[in-house]
Amino acid sequence: xxxxxxxxxxxxxxxxxxxxxxxxxxxxxxxxxxxxxxxxxxxxxxxxxxxxxxxxxxxxxxxxxxxxxxxxxxxxxxxxxxxxxxxxxxxxxxxxxxxxxxxxxxxxxxxxxxxxxxxxxxxxxxxxxxxxxxxxxxxxxxxxxxxxxxxxxxxxxxxxxxxxxxxxxxxxxxxxxxxxxxxxxxxxxxxxxxxxxxxxxxxxxxxxxxxxxxxxxxxxxxxxxxxxxxxxxxxxxxxxxxxxxxxxxxxxxxxxxxxxxxxxxxxxxxxxxxxxxxxxxxxxxxxxxxxxxxxxxxxxxxxxxxxxxxxxxxxx
Amino acid sequence: xxxxxxxxxxxxxxxxxxxxxxxxxxxxxxxxxxxxxxxxxxxxxxxxxxxxxxxxxxxxxxxxxxxxxxxxxxxxxxxxxxxxxxxxxxxxxxxxxxxxxxxxxxxxxxxxxxxxxxxxxxxxxxxxxxxxxxxxxxxxxxxxxxxxxxxxxxxxxxxxxxxxxxxxxxxxxxxxxxxxxxxxxxxxxxxx
Numbered sequence: 001x002x003x004x005x006x007x008x009x010x011x012x013x014x015x016x017x018x019x020x021x022x023x024x025x026x027x028x029x030x031x032x033x034x035x036x037x038x039x040x041x042x043x044x045x046x047x048x049x050x051x052x053x054x055x056x057x058x059x060x061x062x063x064x065x066x067x068x069x070x071x072x073x074x075x076x077x078x079x080x081x082x083x084x085x086x087x088x089x090x091x092x093x094x095x096x097x098x099x100x101x102x103x104x105x106x107x108x109x110x111x112x113x114x115x116x117x118x119x120x121x122x123x124x125x126x127x128x129x130x131x132x133x134x135x136x137x138x139x140x141x142x143x144x145x146x147x148x149x150x151x152x153x154x155x156x157x158x159x160x161x162x163x164x165x166x167x168x169x170x171x172x173x174x175x176x177x178x179x180x181x182x183x184x185x186x187x188x189x190x191x192x193x194x195x196x197x198x199x200x201x202x203x204x205x206x207x208x209x210x211x212x213x214x215x216x217x218x219x220x221x222x223x224x225x226x227x228x229x230x231x232x233x234x235x236x237x238x239x240x241x242x243x244x245x246x247x248x249x250x251x252x253x254x255x256x257x258x259x260x261x262x263x264x265x266x267x268x269x270x271x272x273x274x275x276x277x278x279x280x281x282x283x284x285x286x287x288x289x290x291x292x293x294x295x296x297x298x299x300x301x302x303x304x305x306x307x308x309x310x311x312x313x314x315x316x
Numbered sequence: 317x318x319x320x321x322x323x324x325x326x327x328x329x330x331x332x333x334x335x336x337x338x339x340x341x342x343x344x345x346x347x348x349x350x351x352x353x354x355x356x357x358x359x360x361x362x363x364x365x366x367x368x369x370x371x372x373x374x375x376x377x378x379x380x381x382x383x384x385x386x387x388x389x390x391x392x393x394x395x396x397x398x399x400x401x402x403x404x405x406x407x408x409x410x411x412x413x414x415x416x417x418x419x420x421x422x423x424x425x426x427x428x429x430x431x432x433x434x435x436x437x438x439x440x441x442x443x444x445x446x447x448x449x450x451x452x453x454x455x456x457x458x459x460x461x462x463x464x465x466x467x468x469x470x471x472x473x474x475x476x477x478x479x480x481x482x483x484x485x486x487x488x489x490x491x492x493x494x495x496x497x498x499x500x501x502x503x504x505x506x507x508x
């Protein structure tokens with residue numbers, strides 16, 4: 001694998017390959033020495049132009065567990081705030097000898113630009129670009145679902161027939177987009193549920209069903225329900241009347257939670273806004289896999305870094 | 317391609333039985349013994365050794381597991397990306413006598429990686445090495461304690477170990493050595 005920019009580029013075998021390597025990486029976390037010497041001498045740069053806690057820490061932990069050197073760069077307090085362009089930043093990193101760049105950027109397509117521009121030779125990992133994609137999040141979601149379904153016998157399996165409902169701010173969500181492509185590739189059936197104002201204009205080409213009513217979606221008995229955060233920072237217009245109304249109509253509250261099967265998986269990519277899209281009762285219930293998702297994140301990112309940085313890069 | 321069979325099913329079975337006896341002799345029984353195979357075929361051989369030891373001792377099989385060394389290799393950058401195999405070590409190896417099992421011992425690089433991997437799992441009392449075939453050409457000060465067959469070979473030749481559980485039948489064959497194989501391929505020769 002040269003870069004990881006989008007889950008749309010992954011075929012079934014490649015996706016399962018990443019998840020299987022992540023299984024081996026997850027085993028490392030249970031050992032006494034939680035470190036592998038695999039990426040010794042490689043430099044991974046975390047280039048974060050947008051705020052992030054869990055993704056940045058998760059990538060940092062993943063790179064460190066593989067013995068890579070990690071340099072974390074956030075745009076605040078750097079030369080970017082003085083007006084440096086992405087090109088100059090990339091060339092600076094190239095001159096420092098970065099082997100992989102993990103990039104989060106508010107502009108959709110920034111990782112793709114970095115990967116195809118020739119400014120830098122490093123492997124590029126998309127850690128979220130604008131409203132486009134967030135592939136490692138989708139991979140960790142799929143990993144978490146597969147683990148819950150198949151336990152220790154997960155290797156080699158896909159998500160055939162799993163019914164996944166994604167609820168909330170689809171319009172601004174790169175997590176939803178990455179999940180739609182990946183889950184479809186792995187054989188799951190995806191339904192998107194949101195107020196019409198928070199759905200993209202054209203979802204015809206998406207391999208997903210569309211719904212507008214959360215109660216109907218719950219009555220349909222999904223295997224997984226994934227709640228998305230309302231991305232207030234990207235909202236430049238009024239997409240719904242007010243937070244209370246959103247929470248009443250599209251939030252996973254205690255009353256809706258009891259209508260789910262006891263083994264329905266409740267997921268959220270974080271950060272959660274408790275009381276808006278998800279109630280505390282749902283977030284802390286035994287059905288909730290939110291903490292499993294965080295743990296899976298480190299394993300999946302270790303797998304992605306390993307697949308990007310090992311092997312003969314000239315040949316690939 | 318000329319493939320010559322050097323060990324047949326019965327030869328492999330006899331070699332494994334002898335190795336099992338030798339392991340028991342040097343360990344004075346099966347106490348504190350842990351047998352770890354190196355994927356893929358080392359794991360199959362480890363399982364057979366475990367079963368043979370149980371039969372000889374007329375009791376429980378010693379713990380048998382798998383130790384993947386992919387992440388510890390020193391040649392990761394020189395080959396296409398390798399997919400790791402699962403590691404499963406059923407018991408703590410602290411204070412145990414670990415017998416590493418592999419199909420072919422060649423340069424010794426796999427075993428060096430295995431020793432590194434072991435040290436991240438615990439601190440065994442002793443580590444021994446059992447291999448079905450030792451083909452020479454060592455690049456490290458590493459030797460096997462238990463050897464099924466010494467098979468002096470040219471570096472260009474390829475040794476293929478076939479085991480019923482993985483390949484459908486049991487045989488050790490040696491092919492070719494055509495000059496166009498060129499530089500020796502340590503990966504092919506030593507594993508897979």
